[in-house]
Amino acid sequence: MRLAYLVVVAVFFSVFSSFYIPGKGFSYLVFFGSKQPAVISELGETNYYLHENSYGYDGQFYAQIAVDPTLRNPELLESVDSLSYRGRRILMSLSAYLMGWGNPGAVLHAYTLQNVICWVLLAVLLLWWFPPNSWQNWFRWTGVLLCAGMWASMMRALTDGPSLLLVAFGVFLIEKNKPWLAATVLGLSGLAKETNVLSVTPFLRHEALLTPRKWPTLILQSLLVLSPLVLWVFYIDKVLGLPPSAGLNNFTWPFGGWAWRLKFNAVDAFSQDFLTGRGLPNLSFLCLLGLLALSVQCAFFLLRPKWDKPWWRIGASFSLLMAVLGEAVWEGFPGASFRVLLPMQLAFNVLVPRTRHWIPILILGNLTLLTEIHVILDSTKQVQSIVRFEQSLPDHRRTRSSFSQKGLISVEFSSGWYIAEYSGRGKWVWSSGPSEVTLRNKLPTSETVALEFSIHSLEARDLTLRDASGAVLWHTDALKDKVRVTVEGVVLKPGTTVLRFETSQGASFVPPDTRPLAFCVTNLHVLE
Structure with missing residues (x-):
């Protein structure tokens, strides 16, 4: 017993x-x-x-x-x-x-x-x-x-x-x-x-x-x-x-919510x-x-x-x-x-x-x-995937401090993206075409950071990453197989900074998935 x-x-x-x-x-x-x-x-x-x-x-x-x-x-x-x-x-x-x-x-x-x-x-x-x-x-x-x-x-x-x-x-x-x-x-x-x-x-x-x-x-x-x-x-x-409405939505007529x-x-x-x-x-x-x-x-x-x-x-x-x-x-x-x-x-x-x-x-x-x-x-499955991913990082990636993991700079796939997906490989997000990433700098000063991510496409395509002023941060003419990308020298002012992925080609379909898919970004991190 x-x-x-x-x-x-x-x-x-x-x-x-x-x-x-x-x-x-x-x-x-x-x-x-x-x-x-x-x-x-x-x-x-x-x-x-x-x-x-x-x-x-x-x-x-x-x-x-x-x-x-x-x-x-x-x-x-x-x-x-x-x-x-x-x-x-x-x-x-x-x-x-x-x-x-x-x-x-x-x-x-x-x-x-x-x-x-x-x-x-x-x-x-x-x-x-x-x-x-x-x-x-x-x-x-x-x-x-x-x-x-x-x-x-x-x-x-x-x-x-x-x-x-x-x-x-x-x-x-x-x-x-x-x-x-x-x-x-x-x-x-x-x-x-x-x-x-x-x-x-x-x-x-x-x-x-x-x-x-x-x-x-x-x-x-x-x-x-x-x-x-x-x-x-x-x-x-x-x-x-005290706002008078705080918590009032928690109650209703007898057994109405039930x-x-x-x-x-x-x-x-x-x-x-x-x-x-x-x-x-x-x-x-x-x-x-x-x-x-x-x-x-x-x-x-x-x-x-x-x-x-x-x-x-x-x-x-x-x-x-x-x-x-x-x-x-x-x-x-x-x-x-x-x-x-x-x-x-x-x-x-x-x-x-x-x-x-x-x-x-x-x-x-x-x-x-x-x-x-x-x-x-x-x-528990998600946490185990997170731990496995961090343990699989190469030594040079572990030694570089990540702003995004500290919560000092947050990353939001803000427009043009589908819901994020997870597995033992980490986190990836598919895009339907031109898309934006919003970086929120919670520090009181501007920070020069690096972006690290993997990216691939279903078919060969051109792809450009631009900052808010339109300047090119990264470009490729023939993206298809997964490549690891590190973009240095990205300046983030306090507040929000919007970066834009641009491509001149349309999306593709892979049955049975009914979504139009252009390219996929995996494990995007903001590094010091």
């Missing part, structure tokens, strides 16, 4: 370790995107992974806030989308700042590791409810630790997983009859994820609500849970101002082949299973009231939250709803009766174990 528990831990660490990139640590998980307008200058000298031709994901905003958790750095207003909204979830950014002693590079790496640290602590804490003495306990424990919401939090460096640890610890303290300490911990959880203020419900005991002399204690404990977030929001309002997601997934899942090329169910079908799991959990709490149990009160409050979640929370694959409703997932596994006839309900409520499989496989 204990070995089965250890296998789950080994699986988690095996997946997590696969995201390590030499020299860049686990920064792949933060999802810095090259299409974001800016990154604060303090991170400019750190060596993090930049997702090219991508807008990135929310973790990149919390990681930047961690560099200055006071929110007073003026660059944050430009580099973080809706700083007053993101800034509410300050706890994990603040703890990363303290762990890194304020050093930007150390803060970034501390932020990337917080999810795995909190996962380990949560795994230990959950043994209080799921001790290793039965296979049901093992399944419930695994259902929480490897569910879609926990994977999503870890693989995008988000705050949901760590915030669940605080909620669980708060309930643990309540069960140990330490309500004031529990209220303090649950109050802190609201600074990790504002929806965690719903965890005030464990203090709303039936006897306390019906006994007036207990109301002062009940009010004070509730205030202790709510006040940290309220005070922090007042601070944000004073420093930044119905929209159900219709979308059902139609999309069964309009595709059930199995993908890898023998796995398609992504929409897996998300449909996850939606079924959340629906089972919600129905469990709404149809089987147990007001005397703290976990039921939490589960019921998050079930009501699920009912009003808007399309912005449900959209995407698998979507943010699995992360937002993590406390409901844990409460469900704690409270489902441990009898045989409840086993089917327990299994249905934990189908989110399957939802994230596609994302895990695709992401």
Whole structure:
């Protein structure tokens, strides 16, 4: 039995370790995107992974806030989308700042590791409810630790997983009859994820609500849970101002967002082949299973009231939250709803009766174990390709520092290109004809750099690379087979510089590909 528990831990660490990139640590998980307008200058000298031709994901905003958790750095207003909204979830950014002693590079790496640290602590804490003495306990424990919401939090460096640890610890303290300490911990959880203020419900005991002399204690404990977030929001309002629309799209009429997601997934899942090329169910079908799991959990709490149990009160409050979640929370694959409703997932596994006839309900409520499989496989495969490519570089290429890999100069295939493709060879982009590349220099000074890339065509053609003034940087009259090109002396002023590939010949077709293809650029890097 204990070995089965250890296998789950080994699986988690095996997946997590696969995201390590030499020299860049686990920064792949933060999802810095090259299409974001800016990154604060303090991170400019750190060596993090930049997702090219991508807008990135929310973790990149919390990681930047961690560099200055006071929110007073003026660059944050430009580099973080809706700083007053993101800034509410300050706890994990603040703890990363303290762990890194304020050093930007150390803060970034501390932020990337917080999810795995909190996962380990949560795994230990959950043994209080799921001790290793039965296979049901093992399944419930695994259902929480490897569910879609926990994977999503870890693989995008988000705050949901760590915030669940605080909620669980708060309930643990309540069960140990330490309500004031529990209220303090649950109050802190609201600074990790504002929806965690719903965890005030464990203090709303039936006897306390019906006994007036207990109301002062009940009010004070509730205030202790709510006040940290309220005070922090007042601070944000004073420093930044609060846009009234921030986060309002996250809510809608009861079950409106749920119905929209159900219709979308059902139609999309069964309009595709059930199995993908890898023998796995398609992504929409897996998300449909996850939606079924959340629906089972919600129905469990709404149809089987147990007001005397703290976990039921939490589960019921998050079930009501699920009912009003808007399309912005449900959209995407698998979507943010699995992360937002993590406390409901844990409460469900704690409270489902441990009898045989409840086993089917327990299994249905934990189908989110399957939802994230596609994302895990695709992401780990991409990281392995990145590592293999960097390890395959010749020695002279490794010794030359890359601006683009540091995130100081970003590369965007801006017009005339198709979606980038990846494999063990790295990244390549096909063009349909004359095309532009936009280089964004995030440094305050002009830089003279070199461009290094491979290029080939389906048929012999002329090709010219020009700078913004029209000057020729590189030219060939008969491009066909792949050649390695190094263009020296490219001057990039602060801001954006547009380079243009020009050819006088039309595109070609290679069945069954229906795209007109002219030439292909592989592994473009900006070098010092």
